[in-house]
Amino acid sequence: MEARDTDILILGSGGAGLFAALHAHKAAPGASITVAVKGLLGKSGCTRMVQGGYNVALAPGDSIERHFMDTIEGGAWLCDQDLAWKLVKLAVERIRELENELGCFFDRNPDGTVHQKAFAGQTFDRTVHKGDLTGIEIINRLAEQVWSRKIARLEEHRAVELVKDASGKAIAGVLFIDMRTGQYVLVRAKAVLLATGGGPTMYRYHTPSGDKSCDGLAMALRAGLRMRDMEMVQFHPTGLLAGAHTRMTGTVLEEGLRGSGGYLLNGERERFMDRYDPKLERATRDIVSRAIFAEMRRGKTTPYGGVYISMAHLGPDRVRREFKGMVERCADCGFDLAGGLVEVVPTAHYMMGGVEFALDCSTALSGLYVAGEDSGGVHGANRLGGNGVANSTVFGAVAGDSMAAWIRGAQFSVPDKSLVEEAVARCERPFGRPPANLEALRERLYDVMWEKVGILRDAQGLAEAAGELAALDASLDEQGIGKAGRAFNLTWHDWLNLKSLVAVSRAICAAAAAREDSRGAHFREDFPERGPLESSAFTSIAADGRVLMKPVAFTRVRPGESLLKSAA
Ligand SMILES: Cc1cc2nc3c(=O)[nH]c(=O)nc-3n(C[C@H](O)[C@H](O)[C@H](O)COP(=O)(O)OP(=O)(O)OC[C@H]3O[C@@H](n4cnc5c(N)ncnc54)[C@H](O)[C@@H]3O)c2cc1C
Secondary structure, eight states, rough: OOEEEEEEEOOOHHHHHHHHHHHHHHHOOSSSSEEEEEETTTTTSGGGOOSOOOOOOOSSTOOOHHHHHHHHHHHHTTTTTTHHHHHHHHHHHHHHHHISSOOOOOOOOOTSSOOOOOOOOSSOOOOEEETTHHHHHHHHHHHHHHHTSSSSSTEEEEEEEEETTTTSSSSEEEEEETTHHHEEEEEEEEEEEEEEOOOOOOOOOBOOOOOOOOOHHHHHHTOOOOOOOOTOEEEEEEEEEOTTTTTTTTTOOHHHHTTOOEEOOOTTBBOOOGGTTTGGGGGGEEEEEEEHHHHTTOOOOOOOSSSSOOGGGHHHHHHHHHHHHHHHHHHHTOOOOSEEEEEEEEEEEEEEEHHHHHHHHSSSTEEEOOOGGGOOOOSOOOOTTHHHHHHHHHHHHHHHHHHHHHHHOOOOOBOHHHHHHHHHHEEEEEEETOOOOOHHHHHHHHHHHHHHHSSOHHHHHHHHHHHHHHHHHHHHHHBBBBBBOSSSHHHHHHHHHHHHHHHHHHHHHHHHHOSSSSTBBBBBTBBOOOOOSSTTTEEEEOOTTHHHHHHEESSOOOOOOOHHHHOO
């Protein structure tokens, strides 16, 4: 097995991974830093796919207190308040760094100030953007900066195990499969960042990039780390619905469409949001997704089985000008966004849940850090649109600074050989077994998660889902990929993807069964009440599937209070 050493090892090259690399390099210029990524650096992950933009309190009239309160209210009071405060405070620094040091160009007003647009669930228009393709601007500039520094890259290297030392208390390195050759690579590191970006691709309709299959979360569970808020899976209300024959189905039509005044119509072309929320189409994502799902259940659907979004009343020229990328995406699928109707369906978009972590991004495993969508606690029960990329860049930078400080006194640990051997054996399992119909297993996973662990849940459905997911895991273990070769064997990687997705689906299902109320993205038809905010608790799950309910610490503001009032 190939072996390498690096002081700092970063898993993933999204906003979190690349910011961590740049900050670690700045804070510890002599350290060896390696970014290892399942895809290509600069071309993979979801940060590149960010359309709408980046929330930050910049404008006069806005404030970090207001941004914070929107985040807490949006998160249904389940956020870790100190993490949320750090998010809103450091977002201001990060957006300045992106513009003034890293070279991003964001859209501007005629007076030269940064243009900030409306996003749902916010009391102030604070979303910074570059048209509706903001993520490409951010990731291209970050990637250029990383390429120009002495930062090593391991591309198309899939992390498969967080390898601890023999004590089991500290990280010693990470085991990878070099996807190009199919060989194993063991990288020892003093500090490791988990930034593989979560990604709820276990649902029939989903938005994240194809390289994301919850590998990081599955590895963290196996390593004994606790996850919080795993039941909180955000559905974006407006996934494009263009039929089962195209991968465009499920991809997101950005929130700015509703933010700027778009209407949702059911299959009978009636506007329906007034029956669900006074904020109409500008209600938060959870509310709008449930409303659409309810209309679908009533049978008021479009030809492909969803609802419509309509923008024409805003003026086709304006829509074409402001949402060029969205108009083109819809046109590719035969829809006219500017002047006609486009079919949409709620689509699994983001995981609020993830690894429990501290303010400096450290975890319970010494030397292991986490940032971005792999982490849990910043958004509580619901992430505001625009807070995702803020989260990954803010905490990626924090993690880079923390790891640079950590490695100063740290030594390399010796990887526990038995863990490496077990991990290799687990990965090798499908070789030589009779070829499976992985597509059929994936369809089973899609069905069970969409029907029973999706937008509406109840105890019976969740219990059935738990059984079906266990059976699915067992089926995967029995099925194989035949005698195929190892180099770029995408069937093998599909099998590994499914193993990760099923493991994390089981955690989502168990946390959803444990939460007997309805908050944010989690709605129980058998427990539709939100429950008292004062006694809010979050779920915390470990690999054994047991869920603890831990009280939320209201460290900055209590339910019923507001930082805005006390600031006034
Ligand atoms: C279509 C879309 C639109 C979005 N729009 C917005 C928006 O407008 N505003 C907003 O705030 N947020 C938005 N989001 C959410 C936002 O993209 C994410 O919150 C954020 O970018 C996640 O950053 P990250 O660095 O954690 O992960 P990512 O950017 O997803 O990066 C993950 C990285 O990990 C790598 N990886 C995965 N598995 C492995 C493995 N096993 N080994 C090694 N590497 C691995 C991937 O290849 C990738 O490089 C959007 C998401 C999507 C999907």
